[in-house]
Amino acid sequence: MSTGKNEVWVIAAVCLGLASTPALAADGIRETAVQFAKGESAATLKDKVKGDESVDYRLGATAGQTMTVTLKPSNRSTYFNVMAPGEDSAIFIGSTEGNKFSGRLPKSGDYVVRVYLMRNAARRNETSSYSIEFKIAADVPGAAAAPAPKP
8 A cells, every 4th residue: 555655756756847848839839938147138049949849939028129039050941930929920931031030129028939940841850959049139229318417
């Protein structure tokens, strides 16, 4: 007869393992939050995709800021799209525009940068290792500067 202590340890180990893995949506899209180190406005991540897997990077930004994303893949069939907050359609499509995006953001919220393999490579279950750099301008272009204090 079991005392129950072993079952508690097994459940705790499984929960700990689940908590440390990235979120994986049912449709094969892995989600990762992008956070900049304190005082920084850029971050570079390294990862890989295989087959029909995609990786969604989520990062918050403010309307009017400039976001730059640069992808350096090992497989030439690897691209990314950029989606604005709450939008399903992309504001940037890497397969037609290349592996660098730089643009002024139309609205505030969480942007999604989706890295994927083109269908030809995905069908062959190919893998692509890559580095991806995210930059967001620290200031909002066009914003008025605070007036200087009067002496």
